[in-house]
Amino acid sequence: MDRFEANVQDNQERFLAELQEFCRKPSIIAQDIGIDETAEWVSDRLRNVGFESRVISVDGGAPVVYGEMGSGDKTLMIYNHYDVQPPEPLDLWDSGPFDAEIRDGRVWARGVSDNKGPWMARVQAIEAYQQEIGDLPFRIKWIVEGEEEIGSPNLGRFVEENRDLLDGADACLWEGGRRDGAGRPVISLGMKGIAYLGLSVSGASSDLHSMNAPIVGNPAWRLIWALASLKDENENITVDGLMDHVVKPTADELEYIRGIPFDEEQNKQDFGISSFLKGATGPDIVKQLLFDPTCTICGFLTGYTGPGLKTVLPNQASAKVDFRLVPDLNPELVLRLVREHLDRRGFTDVNVELLAQLWPYRSQVDHPWVQASISVARDIFGAEPVVYPSSAGGGPMYQLCGTFGIPGISGGGVGNPNSNLHAPNENIFVEDYMRSILYTGHLIQAIGNL
Amino acid sequence: MDRFEANVQDNQERFLAELQEFCRKPSIIAQDIGIDETAEWVSDRLRNVGFESRVISVDGGAPVVYGEMGSGDKTLMIYNHYDVQPPEPLDLWDSGPFDAEIRDGRVWARGVSDNKGPWMARVQAIEAYQQEIGDLPFRIKWIVEGEEEIGSPNLGRFVEENRDLLDGADACLWEGGRRDGAGRPVISLGMKGIAYLGLSVSGASSDLHSMNAPIVGNPAWRLIWALASLKDENENITVDGLMDHVVKPTADELEYIRGIPFDEEQNKQDFGISSFLKGATGPDIVKQLLFDPTCTICGFLTGYTGPGLKTVLPNQASAKVDFRLVPDLNPELVLRLVREHLDRRGFTDVNVELLAQLWPYRSQVDHPWVQASISVARDIFGAEPVVYPSSAGGGPMYQLCGTFGIPGISGGGVGNPNSNLHAPNENIFVEDYMRSILYTGHLIQAIGNL
Numbered sequence: 001m002d003r004f005e006a007n008v009q010d011n012q013e014r015f016l017a018e019l020q021e022f023c024r025k026p027s028i029i030a031q032d033i034g035i036d037e038t039a040e041w042v043s044d045r046l047r048n049v050g051f052e053s054r055v056i057s058v059d060g061g062a063p064v065v066y067g068e069m070g071s072g073d074k075t076l077m078i079y080n081h082y083d084v085q086p087p088e089p090l091d092l093w094d095s096g097p098f099d100a101e102i103r104d105g106r107v108w109a110r111g112v113s114d115n116k117g118p119w120m121a122r123v124q125a126i127e128a129y130q131q132e133i134g135d136l137p138f139r140i141k142w143i144v145e146g147e148e149e150i151g152s153p154n155l156g157r158f159v160e161e162n163r164d165l166l167d168g169a170d171a172c173l174w175e176g177g178r179r180d181g182a183g184r185p186v187i188s189l190g191m192k193g194i195a196y197l198g199l200s201v202s203g204a205s206s207d208l209h210s211m212n213a214p215i216v217g218n219p220a221w222r223l224i225w226a227l228a229s230l231k232d233e234n235e236n237i238t239v240d241g242l243m244d245h246v247v248k249p250t251a252d253e254l255e256y257i258r259g260i261p262f263d264e265e266q267n268k269q270d271f272g273i274s275s276f277l278k279g280a281t282g283p284d285i286v287k288q289l290l291f292d293p294t295c296t297i298c299g300f301l302t303g304y305t306g307p308g309l310k311t312v313l314p315n316q317a318s319a320k321v322d323f324r325l326v327p328d329l330n331p332e333l334v335l336r337l338v339r340e341h342l343d344r345r346g347f348t349d350v351n352v353e354l355l356a357q358l359w360p361y362r363s364q365v366d367h368p369w370v371q372a373s374i375s376v377a378r379d380i381f382g383a384e385p386v387v388y389p390s391s392a393g394g395g396p397m398y399q400l401c402g403t404f405g406i407p408g409i410s411g412g413g414v415g416n417p418n419s420n421l422h423a424p425n426e427n428i429f430v431e432d433y434m435r436s437i438l439y440t441g442h443l444i445q446a447i448g449n450l
Numbered sequence: 451m452d453r454f455e456a457n458v459q460d461n462q463e464r465f466l467a468e469l470q471e472f473c474r475k476p477s478i479i480a481q482d483i484g485i486d487e488t489a490e491w492v493s494d495r496l497r498n499v500g501f502e503s504r505v506i507s508v509d510g511g512a513p514v515v516y517g518e519m520g521s522g523d524k525t526l527m528i529y530n531h532y533d534v535q536p537p538e539p540l541d542l543w544d545s546g547p548f549d550a551e552i553r554d555g556r557v558w559a560r561g562v563s564d565n566k567g568p569w570m571a572r573v574q575a576i577e578a579y580q581q582e583i584g585d586l587p588f589r590i591k592w593i594v595e596g597e598e599e600i601g602s603p604n605l606g607r608f609v610e611e612n613r614d615l616l617d618g619a620d621a622c623l624w625e626g627g628r629r630d631g632a633g634r635p636v637i638s639l640g641m642k643g644i645a646y647l648g649l650s651v652s653g654a655s656s657d658l659h660s661m662n663a664p665i666v667g668n669p670a671w672r673l674i675w676a677l678a679s680l681k682d683e684n685e686n687i688t689v690d691g692l693m694d695h696v697v698k699p700t701a702d703e704l705e706y707i708r709g710i711p712f713d714e715e716q717n718k719q720d721f722g723i724s725s726f727l728k729g730a731t732g733p734d735i736v737k738q739l740l741f742d743p744t745c746t747i748c749g750f751l752t753g754y755t756g757p758g759l760k761t762v763l764p765n766q767a768s769a770k771v772d773f774r775l776v777p778d779l780n781p782e783l784v785l786r787l788v789r790e791h792l793d794r795r796g797f798t799d800v801n802v803e804l805l806a807q808l809w810p811y812r813s814q815v816d817h818p819w820v821q822a823s824i825s826v827a828r829d830i831f832g833a834e835p836v837v838y839p840s841s842a843g844g845g846p847m848y849q850l851c852g853t854f855g856i857p858g859i860s861g862g863g864v865g866n867p868n869s870n871l872h873a874p875n876e877n878i879f880v881e882d883y884m885r886s887i888l889y890t891g892h893l894i895q896a897i898g899n900l
Contacts (some may be wrong), residue, residue, distance in 0.1 A: 038623045085572025123800050173501060192661070194760050207724025211642070211842040215726045215735055222749035228678035231671060233796075258520040272765075276665045285665055294663040297670035298762050302541040304770065309646050309806050310771050320754065322660045323762050346683075356759050440762035 003132040004441050012434060016102065019120045023100035028147065029083040029430070031182055035146050042119075042144050048125045051142065056162070059156035062146030067167065074138035076369075077169035077409070077445065079400055080119040081148035084111030085422045092424035106427045107330040114421045115175045117146065117414040121433060122173075125440035133441075137448025143400065148175070149200050150160055151356070152396035154229035157334065158398050171369035172401050173443075177413020179432065182261065182384060185377040187411035188377045191368060191397040193325030193360030195334040196298075198353040199223060200318040207303070210311040219349075220302040223317040226347040230321075230338065231295045235278050237358065240341040242334065243392030247327045249291050252365045253389040259285045262387055292388045292392045294324040322353070324394065331357030359398035362390050363407035373409045380439045385411070412439035453582040453808065454891045460580065462884060469621075469883065471572045473559035477596065479512055479533040485596050489513045492569075492594050499577045500593065506612070511604035512596030515616065524588035525769065525895060526819075527619035529850055529858070530569040531598035533560030535872045542874035548579055550617050556877045563858045564871045565625045567864040571883060573621075575890035577613050583891075589899025591619055593850065598625070599752035601806070602846035603696045609849050614620065616752045621819035624852050627863020630836060635827040637751035637861035639820060640840030643810030644774030645784040646748075648803040649673060657753070659759040669799075670752040673767040680771075680788065680890040681745045684765050689745070690791045692784065696850070697777045699741050702815045703839035709735050711853040740840045744774040770805070773845065781807030809821030809848035822896040835861070862889035 008015075016228045027038035039055045043065045058064055062083065087097035087110045099111035107117070120320040127138070143166070145155055159166060179185050201219035208216060217386040232238050249257070262285055268274065287369040300320065303314030315354030323334050342350050363370060365387070395415050401408035414428040414436045415421070458465075472495075477488035487506045492515045496503035501517035508514055512533065537547035537560045541823065545551040547560035557567070571626050576586070593616070595605055609616060629635050651669035658666060684686050699707070712735055726735050748771065753764035773784050785804045813820060815837070827835045851858035864878040864886045865871070 026594060095528075157673065160643070187876045194761070196761065206568070208721065209843070210746045210748060211774065211844070212739075213746040213772070214738040214742040214842070216721050216723055217727055218746060221685075223679050224674050224747065224750075225683045227674050233675045269660065271662070271666050273653070273666055277667055280665065288664040288665075289662075292664040294568060294660070296663040296668060296761075296763055297752060297767075298660060298760060298764070299753035299755040300670060300674075300750050300892070301755035302747060304549065305749040305751035305768070309770065309772075311644070311646065311746075311749060313746055314748070317750070318755070320759065322663075322759075324661065324663060369784075392664070393659070394661070446773075 001133070001442060001443060004128055005438065007128040007132045007415055008434065008437050008441070011015050011124070015124045015437065016107070016234040016430065016433070018124070019107060019117060020100040020102070021110070022116050022120055023107070023112050024098050026098050027111070028082050029077040029147050029150050030086050035062045035083065035412045037348055038082050039065050043067070043118060045123055048128065051124055053169065058154045058158055064146065064158050065144040067142040068140065070136035072138045073383055074447065075140055075169040076140050077086065077166065077400065077406065078122065078140060078142045078262045079170040080120070080144045080175045081115050081146060082144050083146045084114070085147050085149050086117070088311040089424060099337070102430065105428050105431065107433065108425060108427045110426050111138060113415045113419040113426055114150070117428050118436065121414060121436040122440050125444070126439045128437070129444055130381045131439050135446070136444065141166060148396070152399065155396050156399045159403055166446060167404060169404060169406055171367065171406050174397060174408045174410035176410045176415070178415030178419065179381060180261070182383070183381065184258040184383045185376060185381040185385045185411060186388065187377060187385050187409065188388040188391050189365055189407065190362030191360065191411060192390060192393065193330060193398065194356060194358040195323040195331035195354060195393045197321045197323065197335065197338065198318065198355045199226065199321060200316070203315040203347055204313070206365055207315050208313040210313045213313050216313060218313055219317040220314050222347070222349060223302070223319060224403055226350045227297065227319060229341070229345055237295045239337050240344065241286060242329070242337050245329050245333065246293055249287070249389065250365070254287070256365065256387040256389050257287050257290065258283050259384070260388065262286050289392045290388065291326055293326050293329055294322070296324070298322045300409055325360040327360050327362050330359050358394045359402055360398065361398040361402040361408065363401065363409065365389055367407045368450050369407055370407050372450060373411050373443060376439060376442045376446050377411055380412070380435055380442060412436055412443065451583070451892060451895060454578055455888065456577040457582045458884065458887050458891070464477065464545065464888065465541045466557070468574070469557060469562070469567060470550040470552070472566050472570055473557070473562050474548050477533050477567060478536050478547050479526065479597050479600050480536050485512045485533065488532050489515050489596055493517070495573055496592065499573055500580060508604045508608055511753050514596065514608050515594040517592040518590065520586035520589040524897065526588055526590050527616070527620040527622040527850065527856065528572065528590060528592045529622055530572070530594045530625045531596060532569070532594050533564050533596045533599050534566070535562070535599050537708065538873060544875055548863070552880065553738045555881065556879050557883065558877045560876050563869040563876055565598070565877050567883055568627060568886065571864060571886040572890050574889045575894070578887070579891050579894055583895070586894065591616060598846070602849065603840040605846050606849045608838070609853055617854060619854060619856055621817065621856050622858045624858045624860035626860045626865070628865030628867070628869065629831060630711070631867045632833070633831065633833045634833045635831040635861060636838065637824060637827060637835050637839040638821060639815055639857065640812030641810065641845040642840060642843060643780060643848065644806060644808040644844045645773040645775060645781035645804060646806040647771045647773065647785065647788065648768065648805045649676065649771060650766070650801045651799055653765040655765065657765050658763040660763045663763050666763060668763055670764050670801060672797065673752070673769060676800045677747065677769060680794055681737055687743060687745045687788050692787050693778070694871055695778050696743055697782065698766060699737070700815070700841065704737070706731050706815065706837040706839050707737050712736050739842045740791045740838065741776060743776050743779055744772070746772040746774070748772045775810040777810050777812050780809050807899065808844045808846065809852055811848040811852040811858065813851065813859065815839055817857045818900050820857050820859055821898060821900060823861050823893060826892045826896050829862055830862070830885055831891060834840065846876060862886055862893065
């Protein structure tokens with residue numbers, strides 16, 4: 001790979017200039033700015049490097065760019081997104097969010113880390129690989145969507161409608177990736193799902209004077225009792241049957257957990273808490289964070305909540321409850337279990353609605369392509385990778401990876417601990433960007449050799 | 451009493467003119483309008499009828515008018531208030547709220563029923579009694595306060611500071627009183643108390659992304675569990691020891707309960723409910739309404755409660771809880787019991803604050819003065835009185851009656867079912883006003899004969 005590395009080195013200036021060009025194109029899905037133009041630009045660039053590429057329109061959503069190239073008995077799926085978060089608040093940026101200035105060894109731009117840098121680095125790596133090493137040793141199916149920053153609402157439907165096109169991949173190189181503060185490359189292999197429920201109860205036809213409380217039912221109490229039946233005071237989810245669906249971590253996954261650095265004191269200080277939930281310490285904290293499903297009251301509103309007092313018997317109560325899901329839970333299953341659980345206890349008056357959903361997914365950590373990605377990361381970053389069998393957050397990994405039963409591998413990206421994703425002054429180090437190009441080239445070779 | 455009745459009849463025009471004059475004086479405590487002037491006017495009028503009367507200033511509050519007259523071994527306390535509710539919304543009044551117009555056989559004015567008419571009728575009855583019958587057959591201690599419409603915040607302190615002055619009465623003629631739709635006079639002998647609690651829990655130093663829920667505690671859950679421990683799904687208050695302090699209704703009280711008319715179907719329709727709490731039917735509904743203490747969630751707020759979703763782990767949760775109290779519960783006792791109950795269950799993180807308080811009080815229904823008032827009401831109204839051993843609502847009866855252990859008797863007032871207390875177009879019938887004067891004169895005689 002010496003010629004590959006030399007090529008990347010020689011082209012650093014051009015590669016960075018092209019990254020700047022890409023970052024200067026606003027593509028803000030939440031504000032419907034620049035989506036179609038950026039999708040065309042992405043498709044053109046993929047075609048330029050040899051992909052058979054096209055912009056696939058999605059009914060009522062942002063178009064998806066799909067590119068395919070290569071041949072052989074192995075197929076790598078790649079997932080990126082070309083949309084970015086809104087840049088606001090603008091006054092907190094030291095240089096314009098779409099100026100893509102390079103200073104102090106970094107590129108500063110909205111989306112440079114999430115997710116334009118990682119995509120561009122992959123494109124340039126493939127270009128250099130072909131120039132110096134030859135044809136790709138396997139087929140690539142590349143999906144670049146434009147709605148990730150608003151929760152990928154149409155990705156599942158896109159996959160369903162293009163199943164034939166996407167089927168047959170061995171693994172999916174996911175978006176994202178970063179190195180941590182100690183320079184260790186971070187690889188994530190899963191994401192939690194979400195069942196975001198709206199619960200509500202109605203009472204009398206209007207709010208009443210609270211002197212009527214001895215004879216008229218109170219929806220606030222009904223909802224409190226219903227909620228209290230979902231989770232107990234020991235922080236255990238008590239929805240009938242729910243925990244039976246939770247898959248236990250494997251020995252490999254637990255091994256990786258022990259390798260994840262977690263500064264207990266720093267985190268306590270950051271959160272402003274004196275202890276972690278369930279009294280967890282050491283590796284158990286990370287285990288809980290990544291492997292435990294949750295049932296979280298995100299909001300609850302009833303009656304009068306202003307200053308002072310109002311003696312009112314409310315006639316409405318509502319709550320928002322966020323279940324974070326791990327395999328093999330899924331949103332429809334959780335909705336059904338909660339409904340049945342409440343009905344069984346007489347809470348038929350509690351209305352339950354599924355407001356948002358995301359399926360969980362966890363990759364097979366012993367899969368050879370996963371192991372190859374870890375090994376390449378170790379070489380390129382010169383440090384032992386930190387492997388997250390799952391992230392604590394959610395994402396649309398299930399739609400692509402779960403649907404086809406293949407591992408989703410997020411790693412080798414351009415981020416650093418202060419990349420300011422979704423915040424002002426998003427940035428990456430030039431050094432990390434170049435490293436990401438190298439990582440991709442070496443990963444292509446490693447997978448080809450499997 | 452024939453001469454008394456003739457006197458009242460002859461003076462009807464003058465009495466009504468004087469009532470109008472009083473009602474034309476705005477005395478709105480919530481808006482600090484006309485309080486001092488009205489207190490002076492009330493004191494002068496009492497002096498005019500023979501009372502030794504004075505305006506007693508109350509530190510930081512509205513002055514209390516205190517009048518004393520008569521002698522003998524019996525003493526009647528009288529309680530009224532000279533303040534009124536704000537008249538707004540003004541555009542819903544058919545004539546000015548302080549015009550005190552007489553039309554269609556009624557007097558229309560803010561405060562005419564609550565509580566200027568009842569006070570004025572008593573003054574005029576005493577005047578006519580003295581003119582025609584002679585000296586009062588007992589001593590009267592008359593308290594006319596100016597803060598009833600804002601919850602009598604200083605009445606308790608006034609009583610404490612003037613204990614010597616007020617001590618030694620046999621009973622207290624309370625404010626209020628009305629006839630119901632069937633023309634039956636309503637007599638109330640008690641009021642519920644209130645312990646209005648603010649409960650709150652704090653969590654992390656700021657709201658967090660809900661992906662942190664497996665390791666960071668959620669104050670919303672803590673508060674829900676704490677609340678769920680206060681009242682069970684069968685609508686029973688489960689605060690340790692609280693129900694032990696609830697005095698059972700006496701046989702007499704239960705007898706009166708059975709005489710209180712209550713239209714089940716109409717009330718269901720008005721409330722928009724299909725059944726009453728605990729499945730109560732018949733006299734049990736009224737019994738529950740008047741004799742059951744309550745624990746009511748008046749408000750609960752945590753996290754995000756707007757439209758759509760926000761996956762947030764809140765760092766604050768707070769609730770407002772209204773306990774309606776019956777003898778022998780009191781606000782300090784309830785606060786202590788709730789605190790101890792929560793501590794015993796590990797909810798030491800739940801902050802509990804007493805935001806407002808009112809002690810409950812129930813009169814001795816078999817007291818001879820109570821029985822005299824019922825008997826006189828039966829004669830004057832020509833219908834069997836409806837006796838409420840307690841009202842469902844709260845009021846400052848404890849401060850005066852409970853402090854001295856004497857019955858508080860509310861009855862013989864000027865109200866009708868459509869008097870619009872606290873609402874636009876407050877009114878009383880001229881006929882009811884004259885009847886109220888007669889009632890007071892006859893009650894003086896009846897008590898004198900005891």
